[in-house]
Amino acid sequence: MSLSFKSLVSWAVALIGVVLALQAIYVAISGGWDITYGRSWILCGAVLIALLGNPLAERAKHSTGAMSRLPAWLLWGIDLILIAVFIYGTMKFIDIQILIEETIFEYESIDIWAAFAAVIVLLEATRRLFGLPIVIIASLGILYCLYGQYLPGFLNHSGFSLNRSMQTIWYSFQGVYGLPMGVVLQVVLIFVVFGVILESTGASDALIRASVALTGKTRGGPAHSAVFASAIFGSMSGSVTANVVGTGSFTIPMIKRRGFSAPMAGGIEAAASTGGQIVPPVMGAAAFLMADLTGLSYTTICIAALIPALFYYGSLFAAITIQAGADGIQPLPESERPPLNSKDLLACLMFIIPIGIIVFVLVMGRSPALAGFWAIVAAVILGTFNKKNRENPSIVWIALVKAGRSCAWIIVAVGCIGVIIGVLNLTGLGISFASVVAEFSEFSLMAALLTTALAALVLGMGMPTLPAYLIIILVLGPVMQRMGAELLAAHMFVFYFGVLSAITPPVAIGAFAAAPIANAHPFTTAVYAVRLALVGFIIPFIFIYEPSLLLVGTFDLMSFVRVAVCLAFAIWLINTALIGYERQELAMPERVLRGLAGAGLLIQIPSVQIVFLVIGLSLITFGTLRSRRKLQS
Structure with a gap:
């Protein structure tokens, strides 16, 4: 009975995941669902995946606390109650949105408590996926709404009841269901699906073989191939952990065999995988989100990202070459280099053609979502040329399930960020905090930049990059611009530090993903990753002061040459x-x-x-x- 129940839950999670992935493809073609029904039910599906895919009963097996002594049926009962509460809260949101459009509406106690309970369930789903840090921030935000009138200084506000707080956080389009959720559903998810499908069809294997063959003559050898493969794969996937595991399971053992230490091998993969998100044209879907927020074209974003990304990976290549020399590592013997045959070259087209299609469709002036759709079509068609895919048609189902899970992670995180954004909109804390930062900086751009960088690193720890980027740019972006930073440079600055938070101790999720593969200590791996990626922490400051490095906006050729040299x-x-x-x-x-x-x-x-x-x-x-x-x- 227990086994059949678990199987039923697994199938339910898989089915919801497939629906999430398929709806992302449909939205890319059709333009999107009704704002009320679409955002609410999609978030509901994501929360179901988070709760059922990480049930309390399974977590209790790996716990030594009081929860491990509770019976499994009770823990499953709690999860089912949480699901029922969230579904009820979702239905309440839809009903009230319809009533607001048709008549003057007054909230009742049941409406407010249903919303509050749904928000609590959303925070619990976020905790199971990302841990406590972001949940604590969101919880403090709700408490701040209710009791901020007792706080001193810029934190003080007039005070808001639970009724007023839930109206903004849950029942409006300024909180959980706000603009960030809309942008993610319409633009980002299609590229999450694309990255997973591209990996599942075998494109990542071809990419790694090509990388090893191309870098075999260098001292770094496999380490350089890891950098090359992770740069391309990371740009498509947008997930640091997926990139580390996807390429690192192959490259990290090779790097160790060449003579690099275990933490160095893990650090190389973590730094390379993290940087994939700053590499155009896809940038883990950030290019499209940034274009939407700044009002600039996708092409402009890609051009601006190009030179800093080249310097980041150029620095990694240099650091690996120097370290290899210090360790006495020689280039891989020609007999050990895997030759690229015609079959491998054809396999490389599995990732070259879809990326080319994205660029072509966007240059033609079509929407980013449509570009993602045609890239998926190309990836699926090209995947049929792989014999393994033809012999195993279920690979499509598996890819869609995995894509749906990845989509759910992003959606839940953005929903939690929506709670914070609702608090900022209701209390005006974002404006107050920005004003304090401006005063604290004493009209110094550098002080504002250091504050912003620190905030981005802290908020980005343990979170996907896009939500971290969203919350920081909405709060501190205006301050940076008032201090003299250009619009695009400010967005790129915040995005870089949101990305680099994945290897910054103490959380460093990229290093924690690489450490078990390398059999190294996570913290030591993170230290090596930060050392290798040090230039990545410096580059954002440079293009704030010298925007010519971004090639767009204020551009001066002599300044660009000087800065580059x-x-x-x-x-x-x-x-x-x-x-x-x-x-x-x-x-x-x-x-x-x-x-x-x-x-x-x-x-x-x-x-x-x-x-x-x-x-x-x-x-x-x-x-x-x-x-x-x-x-x-």
Whole structure:
């Protein structure tokens, strides 16, 4: 009986997941559902997946607390009650939206308590998927609505009853069902489905083989192939953990076999997988969300993202090359390099053609959602050329189930963010906080940037990038613009730190996903990942002060060349200083000088950069001549 019940639940979760994935495809073609019915029932389906896919009875098996001593039937009963409560709250939302359109409506106690209970269930679903941090923030937000009148300073407001709070958070389109939910349902989900289908049809395997073959001659070898594969795969999937597991299960053991340490191998994969979301053209669907929020074209977003992404991955390549030299690792022998045959080249088309279609459709002026739809069509058709897919037609069902689960994660997270946005809209806290930040910064853009970066890193920990980006840009984006940052540069700044939160301790979900594969300690893996991705934390500050790096908006060719040259040398100097190697081991005084020269090149004052460029070139030349003399002797 127990087994059959579990099977029934599994089938229910799978079916709801498939429906979520299919509706995302339908929305891409048709333009979307009715705003009331669409947003409410889709969120309801996502919450059902979160609760049934992570039931209390299963969690109790891995717990040592009081919950582990409760009978399974009781825990399943609690889950079914939570589901019934959320469904009832969803139906109440729909009924009241219809009444509001038809007549003057007065809320009753049952309406408010139904909404409050539904919000609690939404927070519980979020907790099961993402842990406590974001749930605590949302819960504090609700308490702030109810008791903020007792707080001092800018936190003080006039006070709002539970009735008024739930009207905004649950029963309006300014909270849970607000604009972020609409953007995700109409634009983002189709690319989540696309990424999963592309992976399921075998495109990721072809990508990894091509990456290994192309990077076999480098010192880093498999490490460089991991960077290359993760950059492309991460751009499509938008999920750091999926990227780490999808490519890391293959690349991390190879990296270790080449001589890299376990935490280094995990750190390379975590840093490379995290950066996939900043790589155009897809950027894990962020390009389309950013275009919608800024009012700029998709093409503009992609052009702006290109150069910073190249520098990020160029820095990873440089760091791996230097580390390989320090560890005495040589290029992979030609006999061990997997040759690319015609079959592999054809397999590579499985990811090249769909990405090309996305770019083509968008350049033709069609909607991002439609571009995602045609990319899925191309991926499915190309997948039929894979013999394994033809022999196993169920791969389509499996892919849709997996895509639906991924969609549910994003939807639940955005629903929880909607609670926070509802609080901000009702209390005006966002405006008050932004004003305080502006005052605290004392009209200093750098202080505002540091505050924003810290907030993005903290809020992004344990959360998908898109929700973290949404909440930070809505609160602190206007402050950055008032302080002099350009619109697109401000959005890119917040997005970068939302992305990098995935490898920032103590949470570092990217490193925690890579560590078990590498058999390394998660925190040590995160430290290596941050060191490798250090330039990624620096680049956003540079394009705020020098927007020419983004190639759009305020662009000056001479400024662009200066910034690019200085950043390239800074990357090399900083990495050699951190690792302590360039052709041969570096003494501590030289490492310090290289670090200072690299840091100096990041100061966006031309005269200062010239001085440090001369110093940096002198250090590199001195090191080259010294290693040549050593070889000759």
